[in-house]
Amino acid sequence: MTKRTSRREFIKRSAAVTAGSIILPQIIPSTAMGMGGRPAPSDRIVMATIGTGSQGTGNMREFLKLKGQLQFVALCDVDKKHLEAAKDIVDQANGNKDCRTYGDFRELLEKEKLDAVSIALPDHWHGIIYSAAANHKLHVYGEKPICRTIKDGQTIVSAVQKNNIIWQTGSWQRSLFNFRRGAELAINERVGKVKYIEVGLPDGGRGIGTPPVMDVPPELDWEMWLGPALKVPYRGVSHWNWRWILDYSGGQMTDWAGHHIDIANWGAGLEHTGPVEISGHGVYPPEGIYNAPVEYDLHCKYANGIEMRVANASRLPHGMGTTWYGDLGWVHVDRGDILKASDKKILDEVIGENEIHLYKSENHYQNFIDSVKSGKPAIAPIEVAYRAISVVLLGEIAMTTGQTIKWDPEKEVIIDNPGASRLLSRPYRSPWTLPTV
């Protein structure tokens, strides 16, 4: 264990071994010696979690259910309380007290010898940290929305491709039967050729007004939390509710694009392209610190003629979820195992041997681990995640400018609109920069 091995290569049974690098001692607990039918520790995926809030911890708990297949050895967060709580979970799973903790992801990436990392952070950090993890040649389970801006997304996609890592987006609906079945019915034209898609995402919730400046809690590294975002005084929003502030996220609309738009694209063959025209209307809170749109209604046209409406659920006939419409009817999917169609017979349709059978996964976390081991792409790769989020990021630009945005999905540029084009990226606060890939 003193030789530095690219663990990813090792796991793929590659012979590539480079000697001489110094690494941290890898302590293998006695309970993890490959006894009792479990994989030997060297076959286990060694993981870390960056971002140990509710989503990061939730993902970690799901990974820990895959007993014996992986091991968490390190954690990183800017909130010490979150870090301690997560360490307790990992230490308990490992049966020791050895899980290492970090407040700076750069230190973790530099010091730890990992195969993969699970990342769940506020969106404004995604561009830097996803790219950094990929550039460290780590496989990534990354939360959606995978980027705050188009530019961030392009950078992450490039980093993942260049480093040839396995990427799994937290778009776990893909690993549920009803979503796959609905998408399969749509893509095999059981409602006729899909012409129109409706995507219902959550309505925005209540605001908290305009809270005063507060003392930063001692456990929180506020400067690091802000990172590349503009410096603002602490006003009590660092966990969860950052999502309603545009410096860090785009609200419900961008949060859920990685679910129901991702599914919409899956069932309509739009996974590797984007709309050519986007217009829309946002309803923004007229008061308060939360400034993400509470309601939104986007209309997108694709080069092949498909149109897509993305709106908050209260505005749509089917509410939440994805609905594909064709000449023969519609199919609708949503959480809670919902799979409905204009005619029940559509739901009984058999997909023939020579028709399109979509990627099948029954456990989103297992699928990631399997992919890491096999080297085959996971069910929610980075490219399709980027295309799903780009719909609403462009929609956000249409809403901000009040203009119809023309987009070239091949060159990935806004056509003839310098002002709107500037909104494709957010300048980073010094010293942070987006890595060049």
Added chain:
Amino acid sequence: MIAAVVLTAGCTKETGYKTLIITGQNNHDWQSSSPVLKKILDETGMFSCEIAETPAAGGDMSTFNPDFSSYKLVVLDYNGDSWSDKTKSAFIDYMKNGGGLVVYHAANNSFPDWKEYNEMTGLGGWGNRSEKDGPYVYYRNDSLIVDETPGIGGTHGKRKEFLVRTRIADHPITKGLPARWMHGNDELYSLLRGPARNMQVLATAFADSAAGGGTMRDEPMLMTINWEKGRIFHTAMGHADKEGGPAMQCTGFIVTLQRGAEWAVTGNVTQQLPYDFPTAAGVVLRPDFKEITYKEALQNIRSYDIGKSTKNLVCIQSHITQLAGDKAGLLETEKDLVSILKDEKATAESKKLILRELSWMGTEYSVPAVKELVNNNDLKDEASFALSRLQAN
């Protein structure tokens, strides 16, 4: 002769639709509400309102005899004694000839025994209303229910802020409105019942168990009714406190009243939806019942600090959005914003907000003013942010 009718204050605009606000008796503070209704409608510039007061309760109602036919719109802020047969008949003729009517809050309590009036309001409450007067109408599980169950008509729980849900989004009155919005502290009228014919329920509010009558129904809040050739807009909201209060100051109440009144006159709505219409994020009030204009916002924002209202910024953003594609208009706006950057009296926090807007909508015109702030200790991050974008292409 209309001896006992007191006509207060003249018209604000002679070109506006002549409007008669009728009040004088109510179980509510009509002395407060009726001037506010007038102010709200006059504010649009589309109506010229007069307020007519009936005799006090028990008075000689035969003296109340307005010339309805000379008005385009009647607004009822009235819950009291029955009018004379002659006045009722004149009112019916006015409506039969295509008159416009706004039924406001407790006006739906009035005249329980006047058949035509109840057909016009669609739904009413109190006044011993029961199954004899018509069904309950409400939403449950997103379906409109017409419920003949026997029982009382009209109740409400404790006053509170509540969420209003748009039910018909493509009606001229509601077109473009948020699907859900928070309404200022108000009585949530529940268990209304009536003939409910030719009625559309435009918006509802859920009367939960804690307050609002606890019916666990989505109760009708905004309705339209077509009666003969007449058009009626009925708002169950807007309970008046002294000088109006939050139910009447609520931008949602104000704007739906203004739009509903226009629809009642013309069958259409030409008013733009304002930037400050509330959303589910929270109640938005207009303390003086007026919308802040862009020019006012440009002035007000200069004193912005953390913790203060962000309304002026949202007004400016809305102005920019509405100018979409209008290069000359956007350049004028850019100049307005740059003048705030140059204003020594404007706060640093206000300049931070302005720099963010200029970062994308600015042109080379903004660059010198932004550059000047790059070395300003308070503003260097935001100025660099803006400059980085402005020089990107």
